[in-house]
Amino acid sequence: MAELLNLEGVWAGYGDAVVLEDISFSLDAGGSLALLGRNGMGKTTLLSTLMGATRFKSGRMSFEGRDLVVVPAHRRAHLGLGWVPQERDIFPSLTVDENLTVVARPGSWTVKRAYEMFPRLEERRDNMGNQLSGGEQQMLALARALVLNPKLLLLDEPLEGLAPLIVQDLLRIIGRMVDSGDMAIILVEQHAHQILPLTRHALVLERGRVVYSGESETLRADHGQLDKWLGVGAH
Ligand SMILES: Nc1ncnc2c1ncn2[C@@H]1O[C@H](COP(=O)(O)OP(=O)(O)OP(=O)(O)O)[C@@H](O)[C@H]1O
Ligand SMILES: [Mg+2]
Structure with a gap:
């Protein structure tokens, strides 16, 4: 699979404040990544950084092999980045x-x-x-x-605040979207057990740093780490 997105040593934040520290990961075309972490750990900030809505401090970001950092925020959707923000935007x-x-x-x-x-x-x-x-x-x-x-779909907590039946419905649909391989997906969630079965890879953030980057399956089996990073009941 061709590499779609690559971040190397990315630092970013708001104004003078640094939120993301030294973030590195990559994602293949059609791939899937669960982006996990407790409240305030930097998940939304990472998606916003991909969309160009934060202050980029240093590091490298490329999309389809081209430098993303120099692309203005309003052009990034045209490149193929699709963002579903945390607050429903219709x-x-x-x-x-x-x-x-x-x-x-x-x-x-x-x-x-x-x-x-x-x-x-x-x-x-x-x-x-x-x-x-x-x-x-x-x-x-x-x-x-x-x-x-889009070539890359960014979903920020799409299950937040929804009734359990609708959550099940949406999880099934998101699973089908991932399986279709039509687009790469980064899926932010608080509830690891719901999305780790759907995604191939996972990234866990703690205070703006990557503490896990690897297969979702491996993380899913590691109850000790899940408890530590995401809270008891994450699995
Ligand atoms: N617009 C902003 N200006 C300044 N600081 C911000 C802004 N948005 C978020 N932050 C700060 O950046 C840090 C990371 O926030 P972020 O929204 O990325 O967390 P999150 O992991 O998405 O949390 P949640 O699960 O609650 O949505 C927090 O300390 C937050 O207070
Ligand atoms: Mg958030």
Whole structure:
């Protein structure tokens, strides 16, 4: 598999504050990475750094072999980075259908295919974004990222605050997205046991530093480390 994303010794933060220290990892095209860590450890900051929304201090970041650091934030989506932020980001006064069609770009994920993945959205295609439940809004945010046909999809806690039944639904869908290999995925979650079975690789952050980088399967089996880094009950 071709390497899609590579970070070497990345330091980044906000203003003068450094949050991320010496981050290195890489991800292949179509690959999957669980990005784990407790509250405030730097997960969102890492995704924001990929999107160009933090202050980059030093290190190297490349995407498809080209230097990402010099690409302005507003151009990164065009390169193929798709971001589903922690706070659901949909257009409240457009219908579900409009939310999808206004952002869709050519690629294997058409609006039709997105509806096949999310039948609940198709049933509500004429509802306004702000008439959807929290779970449906999260589905719409995901579907919108899919029809952008990114090469790398960044999902920031897509399961947060959702009812258990919807969580199961979304986990199944995310598993299918990973298996399709159509795009690489970085998935941020607090609940390791829910996403480690879905992803090939995992990265754990502690106070802005990488404390684990390797196979998800290996981490999943290591209850001692999971307890230490992610809290009792992480497995
Ligand atoms: N816009 C900002 N300006 C200054 N500091 C920030 C900003 N956003 C986050 N931070 C700080 O950076 C650190 C890492 O925060 P970040 O949001 O990356 O954590 P996280 O791992 O995503 O946590 P959570 O699981 O709660 O979402 C925290 O100390 C936080 O206070
Ligand atoms: Mg966060």
